Amino acid sequence: MTTPTITIRFFARLREELDTESMSHPLPEGQTVAELLSTLSGRGGAWAQLTGDQPVMVAVNQAMAKPGTRLQAGDEVAFFPPVTGG
Numbered sequence: 465m466t467t468p469t470i471t472i473r474f475f476a477r478l479r480e481e482l483d484t485e486s487m488s489h490p491l492p493e494g495q496t497v498a499e500l501l502s503t504l505s506g507r508g509g510a511w512a513q514l515t516g517d518q519p520v521m522v523a524v525n526q527a528m529a530k531p532g533t534r535l536q537a538g539d540e541v542a543f544f545p546p547v548t549g550g
Contacts, residue, residue: 467491468537472504475544478520481510491537497522498531500541518546 473486489500501522505515514520521544522529535541 468493470500470535470537470539470541472500473540473542475542477545478513478543481513483510491535491539495535496531497524497529497533497535497541500535501531514543520545521547 468491469488470491471486472489474482474484479485492499501514501520505512522533523542523544524533524535524539526540526542529541
């Protein structure tokens, strides 16, 4: 049996700091955006910024998502650094 997966994409400075543009990730049943962020930030180092003081913006299948959004097999999840204004 094949484990369901999602595709994760990183943009702007996140792509540079995490040294990856995209990755395939196994999807536990019923996982939410918040749980995915927690899992990824648990890798430590630069990954910890995903749940830091300035949380990243998240889109699922090119629509902005909230922490409670449930993920499904085949989803594309995109992470963007926080936007700063001036």
